[in-house]
Amino acid sequence: MNGSGLARRDKWARFVPAGYSGLLAAVIAGPLLGPGYLLLRDAVSTPRSYLTDSALGLGDAAPRAVPQDAMLATLSPIVDGGLIVKTILLVALWAAGYGAAVLAKELLRVSTGPQLVAVTVALWNPYVAERLLQGHWSLLTGYAALPWTALAAYRIRIGGHGADAVARGGAVGSWGALAGCFAAAGLTPTGALLAGSSAVVLVGRRNVLGALVLLSAASGPWLAAAALSGAGTVPSDPTGIAAFAARAEPALGTLGALAGLGGIWNADSVPDSRTTPLALIASALLLALVAVGIRSTAGKINSAPSAGDTERAAVRVRRGLLVLAACAVVLPALGATSWGMSGMEWLVAHVSGAGLLRDTQKYVALAMPAYALCAAAGCRAVAARFAAKESASSPMPGTTLTATVFIALLVLPLFDLAWGVGGALRPVHYPVGWQRVADRIDGRGDIAVLPGGMFRKFPYSGKVAVLDPAPRMLPRDVLQTGELPVRGRTVAGEGVRAREVESTLLHGDSAQRLGELGVGWVLVERTTPGPLGESKTTLAQLDSVYADPDLALYRVPGATDHVKESQSTHRMIAYAAHLLWAAVLVGGLLVAAISRPRPTR
Known part of the structure; x- marks a missing residue:
């Protein structure tokens, strides 16, 4: 094949992971493509919502749905609120899968087949199924931001160093991308913590302060609401620790369930397949595919002068993701033990805001980028082992077949994730x-x-x-x-x-x-x-x-408003915090798009 043919093929190959991610997202959330509203457990979408004090996080309850409620209240008079929620959910699913593919391509230099394996790991797993059944659509935006956060952190690390196109693009676009990731993930407080913890681990010591400043700006709505409403200063009920602790699954135990990206506290928010021996089979297959690629993902840091900063940064980021994955599995498992729950109960009873940590299984999301990288690396390693020969100008023979087998092993044991997790995710009227x-x-x-x-x-x-x-x-x-x-x-x-x-x-x-x-x-x-x-x-x-x-x-006859003297000032501060969040979201994404590096020929 001549050079122009290879160029055309490579150009179209870039769109395959994006298209495949969109296909999986549509298969998962297909029922929501029809008319109606998402109303399932914690998920509530409505035609129109209003910018009340509660939507700003200034009510009696803790600001757990800030800034998502204020965003919907602002946009729903213009666009139907149910359509906004369904669009965000579908885009989040697509972004999670495509982000995993881009991360695998950039950190591992894998071909299209392993990228598709990374997409499958990111989308077709128990975490996505269980959080959909629990109605945590906005948490999935934080989940989707994780591979993009890792990618932005890697590009910030290489900054102006290195010789490739990404390095030449400079650091401005990378910082903009990180800001956009923080704001998108910050649709809920938990999402902000997920993206923020990833960035702090991956971005490099000299860049941590800048990342924390951006994270604070993106988290402004719920930080301001917690301080102004007083809800953030009230300790949470310690009873919630045992109630929201990670849950063991059949034949897996708590640690096995979490390692398989499952283990949500609510047994009713679990696909039927995870209540059968298929849970053990699915988790064993996922972990086996991940284990095959751990060594390649960890890599070796080459200290030779000939090794570029880009190569060393990639290894450090991959290792950081592996550490995050290990912590995301082990710590929630420890939190489900009797002494772990005792420690958490003391924490939430004495430390304001610690209630954000009570649903520990949420943080298993941090394992997803590392799992996706390991599965992609494993696919490449298996293909290399069984390939008859390797061509420098084309993917290794057998890569497509290996990727197909990997994808099948991931999808089939969790077959009921398809079509709204077995039809549970459906619009209502x-x-x-x-x-x-x-x-x-x-x-x-x-x-x-x-x-x-x-x-x-x-x-x-x-x-x-x-x-x-x-x-x-x-x-x-x-x-x-x-x-x-x-x-x-x-x-x-x-x-x-x-x-x-x-x-x-x-x-x-x-x-x-x-x-x-x-x-x-x-x-x-x-x-x-x-x-x-x-x-x-x-x-x-x-x-x-x-x-x-x-x-x-x-x-109620003769009713009066229950308004504090400071409420007007509080609203102005809350409005400002929400505007700052919106500016970080839109501005960060615009900067990232404008400064996007263009590869040279």
Whole structure:
């Protein structure tokens, strides 16, 4: 094949991993391509949401959904909120797979076949399945940012050194890419911690300070909200440690489940295949494919003068990813032991903000980039061993076949990840009454909701309990206790006023008492089970505003807003923090795109 033919083939080969990643993302989230809204466990998307204090993270509860709620509240008046959420989820899945391929290409110099193996490892695994079933769509943006964060850290390390095209592109674009990764991952606080910990380990000592400054700017919304609302200074309920500890899977134990990228605390958020011996087979195959490539991934640091800075930086970044992977598996496993849980309980009870660490299985995401690299390196090593000969101008004979076998071994044992994890991930359609209720809320006061609790089982939402959509559907703050029923126990939340309001309703207290607590509206969701107590006594004292078979809305006479004197100042600070986050996201991605290095011929 002549030079021009090779150039054309290489040009098209660059698009294969991107296309394959898009195909897998579509196969996984296929049901969401249709009309409707994502409503599954913790995932709540709505046609329109509102920029309330809770959306800014200034409510009673800890700011766990900041800045995602404010972003949706800002964009949903322009673009349907359900479409925004589905788009972000699909793009995140695509970016996770394609990022793994680009990382493998740049750090290992592998051909297309091993890159496709890296895509498969990044997308077709129990972590993605379990977090989809749990409804953690925004956490998956942090997951997707991990390979791109590693790539940006590597390019920052080589900076202006080296002779290749990436080095000649300079450090500006790499810093912009890192900023964009931090902001995209920072859609949730956990995502920011994932990307930030990766960067600190990989970026090199002289660049750590710059990375921390960018991370702080990208984390501004939830840091500001935690400080302003006071929720960040309240210790979390230690009961949550045992409730959210990583869970053992059949024949694997806790360590084996985590090493296989599984082990989520909620046994109901697990694909059916992971409750059978297939869990052992899938984990064994994944770890075997990873083990084949560990040695090649770790590599040797060449100290010879002829070795370039680029080569040494690649080895250091690969080794850093391996260390992150080991920590991401071992530490959550230790956290699930009796003494590990005791230590974590002390931590969350005495250290503000430590509640972010209670769901330790979330951090298994940090193992994904290393697993993808090892599987890609293993594919290349196996192909090299069995190839009859190697050509300098084309991929090794047998690489395509080896990659196909690797992909099949990864996909088949977790077959039910396809099509919305066996159809569980499907769009729903809200009754029209929700919009009518939202239109009628035009006065003072926050909103209390009945039945008590935060989770619902509507006829249109499926068999599993889902988060109440009211806080995102309605234009005033909806009071929620933050209490979570987990594994037969209740983990206390931070909503002190919400608990008092709920108790007032369930005990049938006076409407005057509701008004004193700053409640102006009461919404009754009629088609979901839950405690109602003696609330009829209180509702009889309220003004009926709207009623249909699904919903009933009441106005509390004489209600006043429950507003602190400093609330206006707090909102301005929160707005500024969100604007800074948006600037880091958009500006970082623009700088990265403009400064993208172009390879020379």
